[in-house]
Amino acid sequence: HYNFCAGPAALPVAVLERARNELVDYQGRGLSVMEMSHRSDEFVAIAEQAEADFRALLNVPEHYRVLFLQGGASMQFAMLPMNLLGQGGSGNFIQTGIWGKKALSEARRLGYACHVAGSSEPNGHTAVPGLDTLDISRDAAYLHYTSNETIGGLEFDYVPHVSRPDGKQVPLVCDMSSNILSKPMRVEDFGVIYAGAQKNIGPAGLTLVMVRDDLLGRAQSDIPSLFDYQQLAEAGSMVNTPPTYAWYLAGLVFQWLRDDIGGLEAMDAINQRKADKLYGAIDRSDFYSNPIAKANRSRMNVPFVLADAALDKVFLEEADQAGLLNLKGHRSVGGMRASLYNAVPEEAVDALVAFMADFEQRRG
């Protein structure tokens, strides 16, 4: 079976098998990782190793903190303005779909000054706005964007480095929930990067946040301590009990990326081949289509529709019978969506492409 779920998504089989082997008795210690105190030497070693491996994969510079939090990416929608706008200024936002819109509306709901710096709404979220079209406000404290919109299948093909009208560089804040670790990237381009774990990192319940040191200490003073990046950083993400088991599993995923895949450049090449195969199949056929501008087509989430929507149901049923799971599009858009995260092997895409050709021949 192959799992094309958008999230929580497939995990590498090798990781699940290792976790199973260690589930009851972690390396002969006589207990499960789930049962360990988060302050114990055993767990602290697991946590530190996971962070070190993550830093090595992404070349995270020394002057960034890596936080292992709970609450999902959605909680960051609230924590970001609380931490970055505590001393005034406004959040600037690029809108390229549903997740970016939620980030903006959460900041607004909390009463922070917000400004829409660019939007792909006029083109129906089929192409990201160009760098030269962005309008940055005078008081911009950061520019937030979603590097990959998971539902629309729209991915940025550039990093939107911007300055305020007075020439001051604006820190970039990026929601990388659905494409982090899919390729090498320059962490130093960003002020804050965050991602819910349940796509390319590990199981749901863990959220990774990277914050540049100079952005700590700008929080509004009356926010809960659990929301304060500085307090979380000082406590090594252990202000309270962290999601220990998810943290451990994320560590296994990082080791898999390094040892089994060979790092992020190798992962990038595999992901490119997977995406090329599926988009190639869609483009060769008149029966399948995807509306996104080629340069912005997501490599992680590939939405597509059938020429005859009446066949959607039978497509999904037959795909499921063929072991191709979770291809239904998001409830807000319909159609199909194949998520090709890191743990989805190339053979899964081959099987999907073969199934699509066969389905078209029989039913198209």
Ligand code: PLP
């Ligand atoms: N941002 C993006 C790009 C997402 O894909 C998702 C979830 O799927 C979220 C945010 C929300 O994540 P969470 O459910 O962890 O709050």
